[in-house]
Amino acid sequence: MRLSGFDLACQRGGRDVFAGVSFSVASGEALTISGRNGAGKSSLLRMVVGLVRVAHGRIALDGGDPELNVAEQAHYLGHQDALKPSLSVAENLRFWSGFLGTGAADVVEPLAAVGLDTLADLPAAYLSAGQRRRLSIARILAVKRPIWLLDEPTSALDAAAQQRLSEFMRAHVAGGGLILAATHSALGLTDAQELRLGGGR
Secondary structure (H helix, E strand, O other), X not given: OEEXXXXXXXXXXXXXXXXXXXXXXXXXXXXXXXXXXOOOHHHHHHHHHOOOOOOEEEEEEEOOOOOOOOHHHEEEEOOOOOOOOOOEHHHHHHHHHHHOOOOOOOOHXXXXXXXXXXXXXXXHHHOOHHHHHHHHHHHHHHOOOOEEEEEOOOOOOOHHHHHHHHHHHHHHHHOOOEEEEEOOOOOOOOOOEEEEEOOOO
């Protein structure tokens, strides 16, 4: 599998965010996207997953399931943790497993991996920001998809949780997955390619 972008341009709110951006990342590889605030890191990830219109250029996926588009083969972890506050931690994870088409999933193992197994019955409304982020990470562990699109994935995580996330990412790449991650900080992916976006404010 190879995910590529060719001469991409993005416009938001009537302004040019970036132009002439190209990348290519294959199974077993990671690409980190860096740059100043406003350079378009989040916009690029959202463009790849289909949430932002491609103003110019194209995105191509070679390999994978020919019946599915990029979004259907990817996990997108954005700035906002998509949780239902009235549902428990475990219920949130079961909801996402069903929504993403995998049916009932075992939530015990992914919750234990992120250190939330003892809070499985707690309503998500009572989680801290770091715990909410860890629950979002549990979603990408519970439902297997080859492409991870991660936008500032270490946001709100303490040092121990950041270390666990690095381990999850390295395991995903080692298992043939691919990662695009927008970040301001090191992610522990020593062999990752880097795409630096200019501009910003």
